[in-house]
Amino acid sequence: MNVSEWIQTALLAILQGLTEFLPISSSAHLILPSQLWGWDDQGLAFDVGVHVGTLLAVMFYFRREVLLMTRAWFRSLGGHTDAEGRLAWLVVLATLPALVAGFVGSEIIGVYGRSVLVIAGTTLIFGVLLGWADARRREQRTTTEMSVKDAGLIGLAQALALIPGTSRSGITITAALMLGFDRQSAARFSFLLSIPVILGAGTLKGLELYQEGSSTHWLQVGAGALIAGLSALACIHLFLKWLDRVGMKPFVIYRLLLGMLLLVTYFAWPGGAA
Template sequence: MQWLEVLVLSLIQGLTEFLPISSSAHLLLVPVFTHWQDQGLAFDIALHFGSLLAVIVYFRRDLYQLFIAWCGSFRGRQSAESKLAWAIVLSTLPVGLVGILTKSFIEEHMRSGVYMAYSLIIFGLLLGWADWRYTRASKKAEPPVRNGEYQITNRQVVIIALSQVLALIPGTSRSGITMTAGLLTGLTREASAKFSFLLSIPVIALAALLQTVQLGEAQSEIVFLPMAVGTLLSALSAYACIHWFLGLIRKYGLQPFVWYRLLLGGYLLYLYY
């Protein structure tokens, strides 16, 4: 691999993994503008590990408290922290199960630019509607009470968990659909984003584990230096992206990302139709 490839692919992975704009759609555009060969499964794993490392480090204090509370729940000690920890665990089960069952079908039939374009547009409009409802409610004299992530209800957990299954459709964006579900079920903007980021930890870890198994079966060549640099760049860019995104949505909401999705979806339709 050329170092320019390492830089570009690492930054794309780090900057788009946690934004509601679909990292898969952006990676699809790379061969459109370049003649680069596929970077290989090992490099993909390295980039995902960098993103995973970033979200773990960013939320390390929250994760420590959640883990301690989760362990305490086995001894009958329930708390808001243990409830949130269980919500993260249980919300991962549907997407993990469906992902294993449908992986081959999705890779063979749905990883096209047209599918991604429609997913970007349809789920982008849904995200825009959810954020518009949130903004309108916030401007009312007596806005409805919304939950933080530590007050998440069983109903919200179920809906967000099921919505995460839709992220298996290329172009949907896992963070985008879970934030949409969070907003529609009554979470605050910040809580929807934070819960989405916390949900990404087991999902990325499971995906990386599955890829590692495939890598072992394929016995592909591994070049460690580009992988190490890619992991570092992906982690740094993802960490900065999380921090920037949480600050941005407090001030501007999610509408800028909605418009970006619509423009990107339209461009993909132009390219692939």
């Protein structure tokens, strides 16, 4: 690999690490380098690597919660359910709609949803919705007050994130804010929800990689995983630290600008519809 390829690897890994958890859409960002600068796809192995990096980052950051929830979930199988066990079941419940939607609609979305125009539209529409939800938030509830219905609705919202440009974290935070949860609770539940989703996506991509049996630049994959993990870890920490102070407005403004840039890209390069 030459210097320019290493630069591409680092930048794409940073993009993945940051946009996986910020409410700004990872697909919208990952499509821009190929459209604007003609960068080649880094390959399936790289995709698996950065997913592993972001998964390890969120699990490390929430390691205490994950450990308590895991232990409590197993205890609940024996009939003893506490607050952590209940939260674990709510995460499982909220994950199911995305699994069903992915199984049923992934091929359709893969064919029709990768257009720059589609990604621009969803980036703009769901950005406005995020801003509206944040402006009208009531902030009366925490995750300890979350009901099965709440988890189900947030899970249904997460299923929409299969459409590129929606942003998984953005749509789940939007749904939680609309249901009256405070910003911190909305963000933390969204991050906990990301664990089974990223794990599932990474597993599927890993199986694809195994079936392909193609040669892999493991040093590039390892570097991508490390950079994505570190950038994701920093992103989660700073996002939660600054969330109550800055709110969602900066991300909404950024999404509007990004959506307009994607529209300009689409109309400037008519071949960018793919």
